[in-house]
Amino acid sequence: MTVRRIVTPWASAALVLTALFSAGCAGDKDNDAGPAARSPSATPHGYVEGAQEAAEQQSRLLLNDPDSGNSRVLDLITGKVHKTAQVKGAVRLGTDGRFGYLHASGGTHVLDSGAWMVDHGDHVHYYSAAVRDVGELPVDSRAQVRSDAVVTAVTDGGGRTVLYDRSKLEKGRSESFRTLPGTYTGAVVPYEEHLLAFADEGGTTELVVLDREGERVASPDVECEEPRGDAVTRRGVILGCAGGALLVRARGGAFTAEEIPNGRDVPAKERATAFRHRPGSDTLTAPAGDDAVWVLDVAERTWTRVETGPVVAANTAGEGSPLLVLENDGSLHGYDIATGKQTARTKPLLTGGKRAGADGSAPVIEVDRSRAYVNDPDGKKVFEIDYNDGLRIARSFDLDVEPVLMVETGR
Numbered sequence: 001m002t003v004r005r006i007v008t009p010w011a012s013a014a015l016v017l018t019a020l021f022s023a024g025c026a027g028d029k030d031n032d033a034g035p036a037a038r039s040p041s042a043t044p045h046g047y048v049e050g051a052q053e054a055a056e057q058q059s060r061l062l063l064n065d066p067d068s069g070n071s072r073v074l075d076l077i078t079g080k081v082h083k084t085a086q087v088k089g090a091v092r093l094g095t096d097g098r099f100g101y102l103h104a105s106g107g108t109h110v111l112d113s114g115a116w117m118v119d120h121g122d123h124v125h126y127y128s129a130a131v132r133d134v135g136e137l138p139v140d141s142r143a144q145v146r147s148d149a150v151v152t153a154v155t156d157g158g159g160r161t162v163l164y165d166r167s168k169l170e171k172g173r174s175e176s177f178r179t180l181p182g183t184y185t186g187a188v189v190p191y192e193e194h195l196l197a198f199a200d201e202g203g204t205t206e207l208v209v210l211d212r213e214g215e216r217v218a219s220p221d222v223e224c225e226e227p228r229g230d231a232v233t234r235r236g237v238i239l240g241c242a243g244g245a246l247l248v249r250a251r252g253g254a255f256t257a258e259e260i261p262n263g264r265d266v267p268a269k270e271r272a273t274a275f276r277h278r279p280g281s282d283t284l285t286a287p288a289g290d291d292a293v294w295v296l297d298v299a300e301r302t303w304t305r306v307e308t309g310p311v312v313a314a315n316t317a318g319e320g321s322p323l324l325v326l327e328n329d330g331s332l333h334g335y336d337i338a339t340g341k342q343t344a345r346t347k348p349l350l351t352g353g354k355r356a357g358a359d360g361s362a363p364v365i366e367v368d369r370s371r372a373y374v375n376d377p378d379g380k381k382v383f384e385i386d387y388n389d390g391l392r393i394a395r396s397f398d399l400d401v402e403p404v405l406m407v408e409t410g411r
Contacts (some may be wrong), residue, residue, distance in 0.1 A: 018364055035330060045253060048127055052127065052128050057368065059130040060115055062111060063403040064403070065402040066361070068401065070400075071083075071111070089230075093407050094145055095408070099112055103142075104141055105141050107136040107138055108137040108154070111132075114129040126338070137338040139154055155186070158182075159183030161184060180210070185205055189208075189239075191248070193211075193212065194211055196210075205226075207220050222258075229274050230275070237386070240286075240393045242262075244303065247260055247298060272288065278318060281318035283317075285315055285316055285323065290310055290311055293308055293314045306335050308335065311325055312363060322337070323406070324372055324385075332365070334387065334391050346393065364407075366406065373392065373408040381396055381398060383397075
């Protein structure tokens with residue numbers, strides 16, 4: 001098998017126009033206060049107990065069939081499939097790069113995929129370990145989970161947020177250590193030893209920055225109507241708004257917030273509300289209604305609308321790679337982002353065309369630095385696509401379950 005090495009680029013500095021403020025990081029005062037704040041650079045260099053370090057990305061796919069509850073982990077290096085605990089009725093499957101979060105009405109099941117990376121900026125470490133079921137988080141199916149190297153923030157459907165010690169999750173224990181005061185709109189996003197959130201202030205939604213104690217340290221003076229959707233990039237955190245997006249960054253102990261307007265009146269059904277991208281990339285995608293895709297270039301602060309066929313899923317690796325769009329003809333299409341022209345197309349990958357469940361679940365496109373993955377639930381397959389070679393089908397994996405839900409870890 002060809003070894004795929006990843007070289008992580010430096011994030012370049014960019015001009016920020018608004019909302020500059022300084023914020024200190026509060027230390028913990030007692031043993032019950034939770035994990036001490038630490039940055040990814042404090043992660044032990046090299047050796048990790050219970051894991052094997054590798055020279056290549058240790059990618060794995062987490063798969064689930066909500067009807068049967070069958071879950072699998074597909075190791076993309078070895079091709080082996082691991083069985084995991086049954087989780088019936090899942091409506092969503094999310095990931096933070098290592099853990100999978102299966103959201104069902106009775107709770108959110110946490111699965112340790114056993115594959116992750118540690119990014120030191122100028123180099124990356126890749127690790128693999130055994131697949132492990134961690135357990136249940138006591139939240140409903142509307143819960144949103146966001147993580148960094150230290151904490152995992154779990155926000156339920158009512159806006160209540162509980163913080164979990166990520167180091168405990170890594171040891172197979174789901175132990176919360178703090179409930180944040182108040183409620184918040186959308187996901188609470190851990191970022192640079194702080195938490196980004198939208199608070200409802202007298203009928204208006206306000207962006208706030210919290211320390212890990214849940215205390216507000218700043219409120220950037222920016223507007224974001226109807227916040228929905230978020231993504232962490234090399235250049236900062238993108239937060240979706242009705243008029244475009246906000247880019248929030250931290251530099252030298254100060255945070256900044258910058259508006260990236262989409263420059264046009266966008267109907268509600270065509271606005272970007274859920275971003276997809278390759279982890280580490282600064283190019284984001286989101287459906288723009290039924291027949292187009294938004295591409296947000298964070299580095300250039302630009303939105304591009306690419307007209308496509310009817311969209312089932314979209315993604316891109318960024319950095320000059322094609323926009324990948326799974327359309328309702330069952331084929332994967334490649335588009336040049338700059339020109340909007342279609343550049344390639346596969347044979348139909350989806351058995352019976354689009355597969356959508358009662359909850360609206362549909363196949364997805366997962367992307368890493370050299371391959372893309374498309375799940376075909378009815379055909380019980382996953383396709384590996386070389387998007388740098390005219391969308392060539394590099395491999396296909398036959399499964400014993402219907403992979404309705406899918407995410408990639410280890411990136």
